[in-house]
Amino acid sequence: MMTVSELATSRPLSVRVLQRHGIDFCCGGARPLDAACTARGLRAETLLQEVDAVEAEARPDARRWDQAPIPELVAHILARHHRPLDTELDRLDFLVGKVTTVHHDKDPAMMDGIRQAWQDLLDDLLPHMKMEEDLLFPRILAGVRAGPDPGLGSPIEVMEEEHKAVGRTLATLRALTKDYVVPDEACGSWRALWQGLEALEADLHQHIHLENNVLFQRVLRS
Numbered sequence: 001m002m003t004v005s006e007l008a009t010s011r012p013l014s015v016r017v018l019q020r021h022g023i024d025f026c027c028g029g030a031r032p033l034d035a036a037c038t039a040r041g042l043r044a045e046t047l048l049q050e051v052d053a054v055e056a057e058a059r060p061d062a063r064r065w066d067q068a069p070i071p072e073l074v075a076h077i078l079a080r081h082h083r084p085l086d087t088e089l090d091r092l093d094f095l096v097g098k099v100t101t102v103h104h105d106k107d108p109a110m111m112d113g114i115r116q117a118w119q120d121l122l123d124d125l126l127p128h129m130k131m132e133e134d135l136l137f138p139r140i141l142a143g144v145r146a147g148p149d150p151g152l153g154s155p156i157e158v159m160e161e162e163h164k165a166v167g168r169t170l171a172t173l174r175a176l177t178k179d180y181v182v183p184d185e186a187c188g189s190w191r192a193l194w195q196g197l198e199a200l201e202a203d204l205h206q207h208i209h210l211e212n213n214v215l216f217q218r219v220l221r222s
């Protein structure tokens with residue numbers, strides 16, 4: 001088994017995971033990874049899976065999507081940003097329902113606000129992604145471009161407006177949760193919800209960036 005410092009050196013993004021678990025990779029890095037994980041009540045395989053996830057998440061940043069073939073970019077958006085939401089939105093929906101019910105009395109205005117903003121987000125996001133999947137992306141893949149009717153200029157404008165609405169709702173959620181700082185009194189579900197919403201925000205920002213700034217720009221310019 002490799003040591004902690006070997007992991008940190010060969011897979012630089014693992015540092016984020018090690019830090020998250022309070023595992024020393026600098027001065028105490030000579031320990032075998034197994035032992036360091038056990039000391040934190042954690043299995044090494046679990047930690048390595050988290051490293052895989054962090055690396056998978058960072059990968060799109062490394063790829064020049066402005067230069068990749070458009071079908072590859074569309075496939076990437078679908079696989080990396082659309083499909084994971086099929087289950088993640090359900091998981092968060094369950095947590096929103098639970099936390100805003102069980103802990104409603106702790107801060108009724110905040111809990112009501114979160115419930116409403118979450119519903120707004122779902123109402124905007126679900127039909128939006130369906131429209132991209134059923135209509136816009138297939139037309140892009142079929143080679144339809146901007147230009148006079150039936151070009152893609154106006155459908156793209158609609159998608160961009162909907163992205164703005166999603167961005168505003170994400171900002172509302174961030175304000176309501178005070179930047180996702182977990183309150184001391186928070187139980188496991190509450191904590192999981194704040195972490196899940198913050199991760200969703202990061203994911204949607206990247207998702208919308210790839211559509212607005214990369215895919216749509218390329219379609220409109222070509």
Ligand SMILES: [Fe+2]
Nearest residue numbers: 129132207211
């Ligand atoms: Fe999308």
Ligand SMILES: [Fe+2]
Nearest residue numbers: 132159163211
């Ligand atoms: Fe979109």
